[in-house]
Amino acid sequence: MKVIVVGGGIIGCLTACMLKQRGVDCVVLERNTPGHEASWAGAGILCPIHPWLYPDDFSRFVDDSLMLFPQLREQMEQATGVDIQYIESGLMIPEFESDLVSHRDAALAWSRKFNWEVEALSVEETMLMEPSLNGAQLKSSLRWPKVSQLRNPRLLRAVQAWMRQLLIPCVENCHVDCLLESSCGVTGVQDSKGQKYEGDAVLLACGSWSGELAEKWGCSLPVKPVKGQIVLLHGPVGTLHHIVKHDDAYFVPRSDGRVLVGASMEYVGFKKGNTPEVVQALLHAMLRIAPGLKDAEIEHQWMGFRPGSPDGMPYIGPVESRKGLWVASGHYRNGVCLAPATAVMVSRWMTGEAVPEYMHSFLPGRISTASETLGYPEF
Ligand SMILES: Cc1cc2nc3c(=O)[nH]c(=O)nc-3n(C[C@H](O)[C@H](O)[C@H](O)COP(=O)(O)OP(=O)(O)OC[C@H]3O[C@@H](n4cnc5c(N)ncnc54)[C@H](O)[C@@H]3O)c2cc1C
Structure with missing residues (x-):
């Protein structure tokens, strides 16, 4: 069996590795260079933003994916020598007097249901653990000690090194355009230069670009870009210990003193670039929530396009009525977290x-019910 994987982000690359491990011949076709879009830009938080807002099947999928990470990390590190900095830094959600929404009850109920270790902390306990938070406004916090993070560029480097070891070819600068079909089903794809790639199945894994490509191929796949901007701060090591999430912003502390401040949710199509208004809003939220970070240096800023879906859930599996066409896309805010289970499930299924x-x-x-809290709001 030969699978043509279209898209060299974390979803396409990791799925190719899992397919190859099951003895399937595959090739990854990438429009530019692999791993330079959403998968590179993300914050690497290995937990959905508010998992209690999703249907239970989503949480089951998250749990299966998170279970795969420790072994995957070890396997990749042994094979490639790249440390993806998978760290169990824990997650904290502080509650402030001024919050418009309280997640507390739903978060606690969800944690009990899915067996996630969680602690309800007082102001004093919270400030002892995270003195950078705004203690004057704080009411309480919730803490999930087992939540982990990783560094996306390292993950991508590791996965690409693993692909090379597994002898999976990756064709760069290959802008896939057309789907090739016969009366028996899908037979491959053709790129914008007219080059054909033939196989027994095609996996569409183009992230935010999957929706428009699917439409060109006569399929409906409501995936659209949701731009996210991130600001990178550099302060002394230990200014922040946990990933801190709030409705207005999140902060992800790396082990070298860097802290990611993210991320905007913008419905602006594929308009690239960081903008002063959004960067300023992120920094304002940071000063309000974690004023202890005020002296950190602004080191860098970047953005990426999340593959948004109407209900916030990914599209994974075979396309009905197009024999041989498969999709793994629309992972929205959770593509890194869900990558291992996506890759394993798709490789098994195929x-x-x-x-x-x-x-x-x-x-x-599936018929996706649009959810403004979880998904892309304009469908
Ligand atoms: C700011 C930000 C923060 C995030 N934070 C997190 C987080 O903390 N945790 C988490 O789990 N997720 C997070 N995400 C989401 C996560 O990054 C994405 O869901 C995930 O990376 C999607 O992976 P992908 O492989 O589907 O898409 P991508 O990484 O975008 O890869 C798609 C690839 O397909 C290629 N392509 C497109 N069209 C074609 C074509 N016609 N032919 C060939 N190749 C093509 C593109 O060039 C690209 O390389 C974040 C995203 C952003 C932007």
């Missing part, structure tokens, strides 16, 4: 093995 029942909630042909 090779005829059973997948858990919950995977049917992510089928590309």
